[in-house]
Amino acid sequence: MKLLAKTLYGLEPILAKELESLGAQNISEGNRAVSFEGDKELLYRANLELRTALRILVPIASFRARDDKNFYQQAKKIEWKDYLDNSKTFAIDSTTYSETFKHSQYASLKLKDAIVDKFKEETGERPSVYTFDPDFKINLHISNNDINISLDSTGESLEKRGYRRESNEAPISEVLAAGIIIKAWDGTKPLMDPMCGSGTFLIEAAMIASKTAPSLNRSFTFKNWNDFDAELFEKIELELKERIAAPTVSIVGKDIDGTSISKAERNAERAGVLDMIQFEKQDFLESKGSDEESIIVMNPPYGKRIEFEKALLDAYHEIGSRLKHHYPGNTVWVIGSNIGALKKLGLKAASKTKLFNGPLECQLHEYKLFAGKRVDQIKDKK
Numbered sequence: 001m002k003l004l005a006k007t008l009y010g011l012e013p014i015l016a017k018e019l020e021s022l023g024a025q026n027i028s029e030g031n032r033a034v035s036f037e038g039d040k041e042l043l044y045r046a047n048l049e050l051r052t053a054l055r056i057l058v059p060i061a062s063f064r065a066r067d068d069k070n071f072y073q074q075a076k077k078i079e080w081k082d083y084l085d086n087s088k089t090f091a092i093d094s095t096t097y098s099e100t101f102k103h104s105q106y107a108s109l110k111l112k113d114a115i116v117d118k119f120k121e122e123t124g125e126r127p128s129v130y131t132f133d134p135d136f137k138i139n140l141h142i143s144n145n146d147i148n149i150s151l152d153s154t155g156e157s158l159e160k161r162g163y164r165r166e167s168n169e170a171p172i173s174e175v176l177a178a179g180i181i182i183k184a185w186d187g188t189k190p191l192m193d194p195m196c197g198s199g200t201f202l203i204e205a206a207m208i209a210s211k212t213a214p215s216l217n218r219s220f221t222f223k224n225w226n227d228f229d230a231e232l233f234e235k236i237e238l239e240l241k242e243r244i245a246a247p248t249v250s251i252v253g254k255d256i257d258g259t260s261i262s263k264a265e266r267n268a269e270r271a272g273v274l275d276m277i278q279f280e281k282q283d284f285l286e287s288k289g290s291d292e293e294s295i296i297v298m299n300p301p302y303g304k305r306i307e308f309e310k311a312l313l314d315a316y317h318e319i320g321s322r323l324k325h326h327y328p329g330n331t332v333w334v335i336g337s338n339i340g341a342l343k344k345l346g347l348k349a350a351s352k353t354k355l356f357n358g359p360l361e362c363q364l365h366e367y368k369l370f371a372g373k374r375v376d377q378i379k380d381k382k
Contacts, residue, residue, distance in 0.1 A: 003043060004150065005034045005053040010355040010364075011179040015052040018182075022049060044233050047154055047220050048240060049213045051178035051204070054157050057139050057150035064145045067100060068110050071147060075114035083151060086123060088224065089130035090115070093152065094140040101142045111140055111149070135224040155221040161214055163271035166263040167198040172299050172335070172357055178204040178214065180297060180364060183353070184333040189249060190294040194284040196253035199264025199277070201297045206273035209247035213240040247276050254282040285318055289327035296323075296332040300341075313344045320345030328371035337362045 003024075007015045012029040019027050022045050024036035038046070046056045061078050065071035084090055092111055094104035101107045115138075116126045137152035159175040177200045185191050187209050193201045207214055216237065222228060255261050258281045268274040289296075300319055301312070316336075323332055324347060336342045337360040351366040 004057040006055050011052045014179050048215050051214050055154035059150045061149040072110050072114050076118050084136045086125040086127050088135040089128045090136040091131045091134040092138045096142040098142050137221050153222040163267050177201050181205045185295045192252040192296050194254045196255045197260050199267050202253040202277050203271045206276040212244050252278045254280045256283045294330050298334045316341040316344040330369050332367045335364045
């Protein structure tokens with residue numbers, strides 16, 4: 001079975017490795033997506049276990065259409081009764097990049113007409129369109145004149161883990177947070193977020209370290225499919241629940257705001273990882289690193305959360321100074337959308353990765369901190 005996992009820009013290589021670990025075959029990275037092949041069990045596991053996927057699609061038709069009439073005719077030829085019936089509701093999610101099909105809503109309407117008319121001609125009845133929590137979700141992707149139609153096996157996006165009912169302004173996506181943690185941390189060293197906000201980095205890290213599947217205890221649209229295997233799904237769920245184990249290294253979250261700490265604790269409790277994380281109220285600008293080499297992840301305030309540009313630049317300068325002088329020997333990963341502010345950290349980045357947090361284009365910078373002057377460190381390596 002051919003499958004497609006959607007993801008965020010920049011996370012494709014991480015998602016490909018996740019799929020490889022699940023036993024997927026013929027893995028191929030694309031733009032914000034990774035295609036692969038597998039059986040029904042892999043489809044279920046991908047939805048339950050993948051941390052950097054947004055949704056899992058099952059392609060059912062691909063063709064070229066010269067105009068909306070031709071599109072309707074070809075969509076109507078699909079044997080829709082193989083996938084849904086009159087008793088089921090459905091919704092269509094469309095994305096278009098085309099001069100021929102300029103409006104995604106109109107494209108959705110034409111596909112809806114093709115499906116409904118097909119059923120009316122063959123059965124005399126029609127399935128209902130229901131945009132809120134439908135039984136079936138159909139994904140339509142149009143690029144120029146190339147049409148790709150898929151069944152959405154997931155339903156609500158996989159980044160909606162269910163634990164983050166409380167958040168601060170401009171929270172980081174759960175999928176993006178998981179991708180950054182996987183890239184930055186192998187689970188062998190302590191991990192800390194000194195500006196933890198509502199705790200997303202920490203919760204994702206705790207789930208990774210404890211082998212907790214991120215999408216347990218949620219619904220999926222594939223459960224409404226005619227070929228859903230409830231026994232197989234329950235077997236997989238039970239296996240995933242039994243493998244959960246406590247992390248072997250510390251995961252620490254700090255924040256200057258006690259209200260944020262309380263939100264983070266409640267979110268962690270809903271995720272089932274509260275006892276795996278140490279929370280503490282502390283001003284980062286008055287903090288010091290531990291003697292043990294650690295991985296530090298940070299999502300400092302963006303420009304949208306600080307009223308004036310100068311205040312933002314000054315804040316990043318202070319953050320960089322604190323890291324340089326009080327956190328030697330640690331590796332720090334900082335994500336930010338303001339490149340000028342990141343430069344004010346005054347640190348030499350070991351690596352830079354372009355990512356997106358929602359609509360915001362961001363840079364993830366890696367900094368390897370050391371005691372003394374950088375020039376002396378370079379000399380010592382020679």
